[in-house]
Amino acid sequence: MIEFILNGKVVQTDDEPDTPLLWVVRDTFKLTGSKFGCGIAKCGACTMHIDGSAQQTCVLPITAVAGKTVTTIEGLGTPDNLHPLQQAWVEQGVPQCGYCQSGQIMSAASLLTDNPNPNEAQLEAAMERNICRCGCYPRIKQAILSVAEQGQSGAVQLATPVAAKAPEGIQS
Amino acid sequence: MSAIKLSRRGFLKATGLIGGGLLIGYVATPDGNSPAVIPGDGAMAPNAFIQLTQDNQIIFYSPRDEMGQGISMGLATLVAEELDVPVDKIQVEFASVHDDYRHPEYWVQGTGGSSSMRVHYLPLRQVAADTRALLLTAAAMDLGVAAESLSTEDGYILSNGTGHRYSDFIATAQTLELPSETPLKAKADFKYIGKDMTRIDALAKSTGTAIFGMDIAVPDMYYAMVSRSPVAGGTVNNLDDSAARAMSGVTDIVRIDSGVAVVATSFWKAKKAVAALNIIWDQPDLANFSNGDIRADYQSALESDRGTTETEGSITEGLSKASMQVRRDYWTPYLAHTPMEPVNAVVKISDGKAELWAGTQSPGVARGLVARHSGLSVDNITVNSLFSGGGFGRRAQLSHIAEATQVAVATNKTIKLVWTRENDLQNGWFRQASIMQLHAGIDAEGKVTAWDATRVGGDLAPDTLAGVLPGELPRTPKLLNDLMLSATENLYDGWLIDSGGVEGLVSDYDFPNKQLRHISVNHGLPLAAWRSVGHSFTAFAKETLMDELAEMAGLNSFEFRRRNLQNNPRLLGVLEAVEQGLKQWDIPAGHHIGISTHGSFQSFVAQAAEVSIQGSKIRVHRVLCAIDCGAVINPDIVRAQIEGGIMYGLTAALYGDIEIENGAVKQSNFHDYKILRINEAPAVDVLIVETEQAPSGVGEPGLPPIAPAVANAVYQATGQRLYSMPLTLA
Numbered sequence: 010m011i012e013f014i015l016n017g018k019v020v021q022t023d024d025e026p027d028t029p030l031l032w033v034v035r036d037t038f039k040l041t042g043s044k045f046g047c048g049i050a051k052c053g054a055c056t057m058h059i060d061g062s063a064q065q066t067c068v069l070p071i072t073a074v075a076g077k078t079v080t081t082i083e084g085l086g087t088p089d090n091l092h093p094l095q096q097a098w099v100e101q102g103v104p105q106c107g108y109c110q111s112g113q114i115m116s117a118a119s120l121l122t123d124n125p126n127p128n129e130a131q132l133e134a135a136m137e138r139n140i141c142r143c144g145c146y147p148r149i150k151q152a153i154l155s156v157a158e159q160g161q162s163g164a165v166q167l168a169t170p171v172a173a174k175a176p177e178g179i180q181s
Numbered sequence: 182m183s184a185i186k187l188s189r190r191g192f193l194k195a196t197g198l199i200g201g202g203l204l205i206g207y208v209a210t211p212d213g214n215s216p217a218v219i220p221g222d223g224a225m226a227p228n229a230f231i232q233l234t235q236d237n238q239i240i241f242y243s244p245r246d247e248m249g250q251g252i253s254m255g256l257a258t259l260v261a262e263e264l265d266v267p268v269d270k271i272q273v274e275f276a277s278v279h280d281d282y283r284h285p286e287y288w289v290q291g292t293g294g295s296s297s298m299r300v301h302y303l304p305l306r307q308v309a310a311d312t313r314a315l316l317l318t319a320a321a322m323d324l325g326v327a328a329e330s331l332s333t334e335d336g337y338i339l340s341n342g343t344g345h346r347y348s349d350f351i352a353t354a355q356t357l358e359l360p361s362e363t364p365l366k367a368k369a370d371f372k373y374i375g376k377d378m379t380r381i382d383a384l385a386k387s388t389g390t391a392i393f394g395m396d397i398a399v400p401d402m403y404y405a406m407v408s409r410s411p412v413a414g415g416t417v418n419n420l421d422d423s424a425a426r427a428m429s430g431v432t433d434i435v436r437i438d439s440g441v442a443v444v445a446t447s448f449w450k451a452k453k454a455v456a457a458l459n460i461i462w463d464q465p466d467l468a469n470f471s472n473g474d475i476r477a478d479y480q481s482a483l484e485s486d487r488g489t490t491e492t493e494g495s496i497t498e499g500l501s502k503a504s505m506q507v508r509r510d511y512w513t514p515y516l517a518h519t520p521m522e523p524v525n526a527v528v529k530i531s532d533g534k535a536e537l538w539a540g541t542q543s544p545g546v547a548r549g550l551v552a553r554h555s556g557l558s559v560d561n562i563t564v565n566s567l568f569s570g571g572g573f574g575r576r577a578q579l580s581h582i583a584e585a586t587q588v589a590v591a592t593n594k595t596i597k598l599v600w601t602r603e604n605d606l607q608n609g610w611f612r613q614a615s616i617m618q619l620h621a622g623i624d625a626e627g628k629v630t631a632w633d634a635t636r637v638g639g640d641l642a643p644d645t646l647a648g649v650l651p652g653e654l655p656r657t658p659k660l661l662n663d664l665m666l667s668a669t670e671n672l673y674d675g676w677l678i679d680s681g682g683v684e685g686l687v688s689d690y691d692f693p694n695k696q697l698r699h700i701s702v703n704h705g706l707p708l709a710a711w712r713s714v715g716h717s718f719t720a721f722a723k724e725t726l727m728d729e730l731a732e733m734a735g736l737n738s739f740e741f742r743r744r745n746l747q748n749n750p751r752l753l754g755v756l757e758a759v760e761q762g763l764k765q766w767d768i769p770a771g772h773h774i775g776i777s778t779h780g781s782f783q784s785f786v787a788q789a790a791e792v793s794i795q796g797s798k799i800r801v802h803r804v805l806c807a808i809d810c811g812a813v814i815n816p817d818i819v820r821a822q823i824e825g826g827i828m829y830g831l832t833a834a835l836y837g838d839i840e841i842e843n844g845a846v847k848q849s850n851f852h853d854y855k856i857l858r859i860n861e862a863p864a865v866d867v868l869i870v871e872t873e874q875a876p877s878g879v880g881e882p883g884l885p886p887i888a889p890a891v892a893n894a895v896y897q898a899t900g901q902r903l904y905s906m907p908l909t910l911a
């Protein structure tokens with residue numbers, strides 16, 4: 010039995026220990042916003058936040074997140090309560106097929122938490138782990154930079170809304 | 182760019198775009214004899230595309246599939262315009278399968294060829310305009326006023342200053358006949374067409390709430406994965422599944438047409454077990470070929486006198502008028518589509534009925550495949566179309582739906598069948614490889630006097646037909662299908678030229694004397710239309726040669742093209758738009774510009790690429806693209822499709838190479854099949870040259886010009902002419 014925090018809730022699973030987090034989240038916990046694109050940590054479609062930082066979860070065995078906090082796109086913001094990046098994504102018409110976008114947004118959110126005012130090179134370095142086969146890159150860039158700008162002006166809060174620390178007593 | 186802000190209510194509605202009638206109680210019957218949409222209580226569905234519910238909700242059934250190209254938004258905009266309802270108040274559903282949703286020009290209910298807006302622009306506006314006229318007539322009767330005294334606004338009928346909901350008049354409207362040929366709005370009256378508007382699917386796709394085939398889970402569902410022959414067309418000689426059978430969660434292992442399927446209680450368990458299968462394959466002829474052999478076969482075919490030839494004018498005469506001539510050979514490799522979402526399907530069969538969940542470019546064929554492999558009639562099959570995580574031509578090939586159905590039948594279970602990325606790259610369909618030879622002559626004025634083109638490679642049409650026939654004619658025995666297919670193959674070998682292999686190679690320019698020779702050489706690797714199809718490689722040959730000829734003629738690239746575009750004003754228009762646009766650019770030292778221009782899918786495109794060379798690496802910094810795609814429905818979606826087409830084309834220009842080794846594909850995932858990433862992505866400026874013509878293609882035409890534009894810039898930077906893709910510096 011492995012226990013971790015998923016979008017703020019303590020959850021437990023008896024999935025086999027080598028099962029990648031991606032499949033536990035998608036199939037066991039039925040949160041399908043995080044996607045399967047390659048299965049070898051080369052496309053970023055499966056990106057989630059583990060203790061606040063972006064990681065590709067298709068190769069991350071569930072044992073690696075025991076006692077940790079996991080945030081998925083569903084925990085970042087909802088249609089009624091959008092994260093500033095999601096708002097920018099919608100307003101700037103970023104998604105095409107949309108399949109990569111959860112991963113893109115999770116990588117971008119982690120970037121802005123670590124570095125609220127990235128320059129273009131820093132942005133590219135953080136985002137190059139995410140493939141977009143539809144080629145939305147110019148808009149992804151634009152959307153992140155616009156949110157960073159709003160963050161600088163205090164118009165939006167950039168700190169990722171996570172999911173508190175592990176409650177007392179949870180096993181690491 | 183500008184974008185309207187959706188109201189919160191609009192947001193919530195927009196998330197409803199999930200397809201398959203999951204939200205609203207309607208039944209889309211699969212039988213061509215019954216209506217496509219059976220309206221809910223108190224609702225009306227005057228045609229296959231529009232339902233107006235009792236509470237004034239308008240539902241639009243999109244006949245074309247959404248793969249990211251924005252067509253559900255585009256078509257909804259047409260309906261919104263003529264119904265006079267804001268787009269974000271329309272609930273868009275993906276249509277089920279019905280004759281009414283067949284593509285007006287293709288035989289099937291499918292999406293492709295950058296054709297959707299072109300073929301639906303007037304017909305969909307017409308049904309919406311007729312529906313609005315019907316409601317106005319009903320309102321006039323109910324309110325006892327003259328129809329001319331009524332007007333509409335945002336989904337309401339206005340009479341003497343009072344607004345009435347459209348739905349208030351359903352009962353009377355139901356008693357009237359739907360008018361036809363209602364006059365359409367004039368362009369000057371457009372409220373939505375031609376405006377930038379936020380895509381209706383943007384919210385769902387930014388919050389992880391859009392539902393793709395990969396996300397479907399139904400009760401009692403099992404996961405299937407298939408081990409297929411590494412060489413396409415191979416069959417199982419010997420199977421040892423003892424290790425796999427013993428693995429946790431594995432419930433069934435069954436043989437199907439394409440190989441051996443493992444069924445398990447989770448994706449992960451199925452994936453591990455499929456790797457534990459031990460299979461010896463009987464290999465087809467393709468196993469005797471590697472990349473070098475294929476290229477050598479093309480080369481010797483090129484040097485032979487084989488082929489089918491079409492001529493206009495006379496090459497001999499054209500060459501006799503030439504003051505200079507040049508002959509070049511070009512190589513373009515096989516490519517994979519790699520849509521971000523690998524193909525997948527959920528099939529449920531129970532009580533003599535079947536249900537399919539999948540995002541495809543061809544739901545009609547999908548339904549037929551379920552019928553063929555389940556033995557059920559199409560009337561008993563429901564297709565739930567979903568968002569596709571990219572199509573690019575790959576989702577017109579639906580073997581995974583046949584596989585899922587076969588596994589469901591063999592195991593008597595509800596099956597979710599998923600392809601891995603490795604399956605996608607190694608067991609799928611590919612863009613044709615080609616050798617092209619161009620021989621051209623120019624005169625002292627810089628006019629092309631002769632253009633002699635040859636293309637050698639595989640034929641696409643027979644494989645396309647092979648994908649369509651079994652699903653479109655589910656009752657025809659396999660033997661008969663196979664006969665039709667081999668007849669088609671023969672047709673293309675020596676009689677007909679497969680347009681998907683040559684389109685664009687002798688087009689666009691004035692070319693008074695031109696010749697096209699095609700030589701079919703097929704090795705058996707399955708081929709599928711790949712974004713922009715033949716144009717994806719013919720533009721490379723044509724436009725790099727035009728650049729070379731310009732230099733020979735001592736003219737700049739714009740001027741030389743202009744002299745040869747006297748009969749193609751729309752292509753000349755975009756070329757000159759790029760020429761003007763470039764004047765605003767500051768080109769940093771060490772950066773070089775290459776241009777190209779190419780028409781495809783009835784649209785006209787010119788591009789300039791700004792390139793620098795860093796070591797042996799080609800870096801593309803900026804692209805300027807002008808497009809004339811006729812009337813524009815949503816400029817922002819046009820820009821997005823051009824940006825995306827350029828990125829897709831750049832992946833092919835810089836990296837794309839599927840290599841065959843003893844018949845098997847060498848590449849297996851994104852580590853060795855490189856895709857352009859954000860740090861390599863150029864900035865893109867799109868100039869829309871709007872004309873009064875009907876709308877034409879947008880999803881594909883942005884792609885073909887990018888590889889030659891980059892190659893031409895590389896020449897400016899290095900003096901090297903590149904004749905092969907991917908572009909590699911010596």
Ligand code: FES
Nearest residue numbers: 046047052053067
């Ligand atoms: S699915 Fe995890 S990185 Fe591609």
Ligand code: FES
Nearest residue numbers: 106107141142143
């Ligand atoms: S939007 Fe389609 S892969 Fe990124």
